Amino acid sequence: MKIDGIDKIIIRRLVKDARTPVLSIAREVGISGAAIHQRLRKLEKSKLIDGYKMVINPKALGYTTTAYVGVFLDSSSQYSSAIKRLKEIPEVIESHYTTGNYAIFIKILCKNNEDLMYLLNKDIQNIKGVSRTETFISLDQQIDRQITI
């Protein structure tokens, strides 16, 4: 898959605003809308583009606390069953199987510290195989972006 300068402009515009009309990009680039359209279809068929998403502001829903939690498992064989349970907790928005101290590393969103405590002590600690957790609360996020094209 070769990506030229025009493709990069298309991608950068749509990463910024996924609802940007193809014709508006066409006018910026200086080629026809049909040509931009054709390129976009090609980019979508390649695996480069994963989709288009509306971004929700969690704060507007009252989710003011972001935290990362390192989860220790008694045995790594309990990974898949633990993940299954974590998927049922809507506040868990990312999960990783990681090298290092933890077995599972998750990102969670909570409305307040009480909810966070409940989530940690009840929802997560009660998952079979989870021995203990280690929590990092994000007090300030300064960088949040996608990889540069």
Place this chain on the structure above:
Amino acid sequence: MKIDGIDKIIIRRLVKDARTPVLSIAREVGISGAAIHQRLRKLEKSKLIDGYKMVINPKALGYTTTAYVGVFLDSSSQYSSAIKRLKEIPEVIESHYTTGNYAIFIKILCKNNEDLMYLLNKDIQNIKGVSRTETFISLDQQIDRQITI
């Protein structure tokens, strides 16, 4: 800001695919396109919607390694200057000021382990105030989603 069932349908459809036409949502819900359009404008004006983004698949660009890095600072007064330097590293896609052991906690994307090593040992370790780092490499990501509406 009150969100009713129709708003939820609008949001859920656009979270899935931000380029879904308003009229397509209108047909699903059973009200006019103009009404959906009006609701969407209102949702956009509230701070609930943060925007619309094309999602890039980093793997398609060769970024196969995701890692989290805890960064220790000599002094927390070096936070803002360190962030400034981290912003210049395109592989750093998230940064958090966190409670717990680390001062800064970042998410990075790398093409391979060599790049990761270079990033840690050169780019990050050379930032003034950084004493040491602790790295967790993600071997498997099972959950990646937004908060449920």
Place this chain on the structure above:
DNA sequence: GATGAAAGAGATTGTTC
């Protein structure tokens, strides 16, 4: 809040170069 209508803008496709 919702509607329908209307005008303008955009998407999409086939043909041609």
Place this chain on the structure above:
DNA sequence: GAACAATCTCTTTCATC
């Protein structure tokens, strides 16, 4: 790859309910 043109669909606004 891109352009052009035709057609269809969507967006946006406005008067009305």
